[in-house]
Amino acid sequence: MHLHQEEHLRSSDFITDAVIGMSDGLTVPFALAAGLSGSVDSNVVIITAGIAEIVAGSIAMGLGGYLAGKTEQEHYQAELQREYEEVEKVPEREKAEVKLIFAEYGLSPEAQHTISEALAKDKDRWVQFMMKYELGLEEPHPKRARNSAATIGTSYAIGGLIPLLGYVVSDTPRQGLVISAGLTILCLMMFGYFKSKMTGQPPVAGALKVTLIGVAAAAAAFLVATAFNSLV
Amino acid sequence: MHLHQEEHLRSSDFITDAVIGMSDGLTVPFALAAGLSGSVDSNVVIITAGIAEIVAGSIAMGLGGYLAGKTEQEHYQAELQREYEEVEKVPEREKAEVKLIFAEYGLSPEAQHTISEALAKDKDRWVQFMMKYELGLEEPHPKRARNSAATIGTSYAIGGLIPLLGYVVSDTPRQGLVISAGLTILCLMMFGYFKSKMTGQPPVAGALKVTLIGVAAAAAAFLVATAFNSLV
Numbered sequence: 001m002h003l004h005q006e007e008h009l010r011s012s013d014f015i016t017d018a019v020i021g022m023s024d025g026l027t028v029p030f031a032l033a034a035g036l037s038g039s040v041d042s043n044v045v046i047i048t049a050g051i052a053e054i055v056a057g058s059i060a061m062g063l064g065g066y067l068a069g070k071t072e073q074e075h076y077q078a079e080l081q082r083e084y085e086e087v088e089k090v091p092e093r094e095k096a097e098v099k100l101i102f103a104e105y106g107l108s109p110e111a112q113h114t115i116s117e118a119l120a121k122d123k124d125r126w127v128q129f130m131m132k133y134e135l136g137l138e139e140p141h142p143k144r145a146r147n148s149a150a151t152i153g154t155s156y157a158i159g160g161l162i163p164l165l166g167y168v169v170s171d172t173p174r175q176g177l178v179i180s181a182g183l184t185i186l187c188l189m190m191f192g193y194f195k196s197k198m199t200g201q202p203p204v205a206g207a208l209k210v211t212l213i214g215v216a217a218a219a220a221a222f223l224v225a226t227a228f229n230s231l232v
Numbered sequence: 233m234h235l236h237q238e239e240h241l242r243s244s245d246f247i248t249d250a251v252i253g254m255s256d257g258l259t260v261p262f263a264l265a266a267g268l269s270g271s272v273d274s275n276v277v278i279i280t281a282g283i284a285e286i287v288a289g290s291i292a293m294g295l296g297g298y299l300a301g302k303t304e305q306e307h308y309q310a311e312l313q314r315e316y317e318e319v320e321k322v323p324e325r326e327k328a329e330v331k332l333i334f335a336e337y338g339l340s341p342e343a344q345h346t347i348s349e350a351l352a353k354d355k356d357r358w359v360q361f362m363m364k365y366e367l368g369l370e371e372p373h374p375k376r377a378r379n380s381a382a383t384i385g386t387s388y389a390i391g392g393l394i395p396l397l398g399y400v401v402s403d404t405p406r407q408g409l410v411i412s413a414g415l416t417i418l419c420l421m422m423f424g425y426f427k428s429k430m431t432g433q434p435p436v437a438g439a440l441k442v443t444l445i446g447v448a449a450a451a452a453a454f455l456v457a458t459a460f461n462s463l464v
Contacts, residue, residue, distance in 0.1 A: 024292075027288070027292045027296075028285070028288050028289055028292055031284070031287075031288030031291070031292070032264075032281065032284050032285050032288050034284075035280075035281075035283075035284025035285075035287065035288060036280065036281060036284055039280050040277060040280065040281075044461070044464055045272060045277060047460075048267075048268065048271050048272065048457050048460060048461055049264065049267075049268055049272075049281045049457075051267075051456055051457055051460050052263070052264050052266075052267025052268055052453040052454075052456065052457040053260070053264050053267075053285060053453075055263075055267065055449070055452050055453045055456045055457070056259070056260050056263030056264050056267060056449040056450070056452070056453040057260055057449075059263075059445070059448055059449040059452050059453075060256075060259045060260055060263070060445055060446075060449045063444075063445050063448060063449070064259075064445050067441050067444075067445065071433055071441075075432075075433075102347075105351060105354075105357045105358075105360070105361050106350075106351075106353065106354050106357050107347070107350040107351070108350060110346075111346050111347060111350040114342075114343050114346050114347075115334075115339070115343060115346075115347060118337075118338075118339040118340060118343040119337060119338075119339065121338065122337075122338050125337045125338050126337075128337070129337050133365060200307075201303055201307075209299045209303075212295075212299075213291070213292055213295050213296050213299065214292075216291055216295055217287070217288040217289075217291040217292045217295070218288070220287050220288070220291050221284040221285075221287045221288040221291075222284075224283060224284065224287045225280050225283055225284040225287070228279075228280060228283050229276075229280055232276055
């Protein structure tokens, strides 16, 4: 097997993951703290809840991402082995599958035949072709998934601490909410901007979307938690 | 444009989304409530925090998913238009790109020529081929993303209410934690099992993974929140 492998993870992957984790981390812990600000009268309780959420969220994201990456890797290897067995045992059926892919694009039976015979000359390349074009699977980078999960989890934690700062430097939940909201909205805009730039989306629209999600989540959490608390 | 569109969303998509949302919803609200159980002495505060988290999480997930779906749709349409313009204005360069794809699989220049000429006969099919095989883009279903986001968000909320039940039916956070943990671990195993079955993974391993993530997140949140609270 001479499958292509990127030996060096690009540093932009790291930055993209960090920005995604941070803008997500700014959203839910901010909304949770905001939600509690209308119904809890202690900043310590709000900060404790925020910290518990950050730990829970970053572990769920980090460990979840890591295990999902391993599953993807196992799935790829299992399918790869199956394709190798198939080109070995039922080469005519595999050739027919290649032809079918190109029949869908209106190629003549002669052209289909040319392609399937040419691909069949080299088993490694044939299998690679089937993996990518029949099954739509790209080989997952062995370290990419776990690195990505760790980066996103860590940045989620760092992003989540920003909204809590407002409650650390103030005396009441209401004051905390005002400072936290100002700080978080500023950061959401910045991170939404960079996140969109790095994933090739229009940055201003992206900044507004990320901020809108954060503010909507915080407002809804505040309203529902306050309503619940006035009932009990 | 005669692009293939699935008119009817498969009901299994709905079930998969519901199970994913529910197993995620069981994880973070459970861990948050568990985290608070060592440092807060009122079940009402824990339930309020849980409700705020559920509202925040399901809006972040639902609205986030909806906006991401719209962005993906816009991206696909923009690339589609660009490919149509390219096959119109620089057909020779597009043919060279098709040849390059097959050169990588070791096909002879003659075979490459046959394919690129055959594809070039029908512009719609040619563009479809470039979208899928050059750019790796599949047309996103117009309603799939928003339906999926709504289903995942709603199931997250339903899943999140399960761990809170333990605190509703008990008098102290410690009692609540025991009932909540028992109930949630049972549900995590069930949903991990179904989630894996539906995404084609080994179900028992999947059930253990989902449960492990939930328990690890809850244990870590409990330890960190308790440690923080003993410091202030």
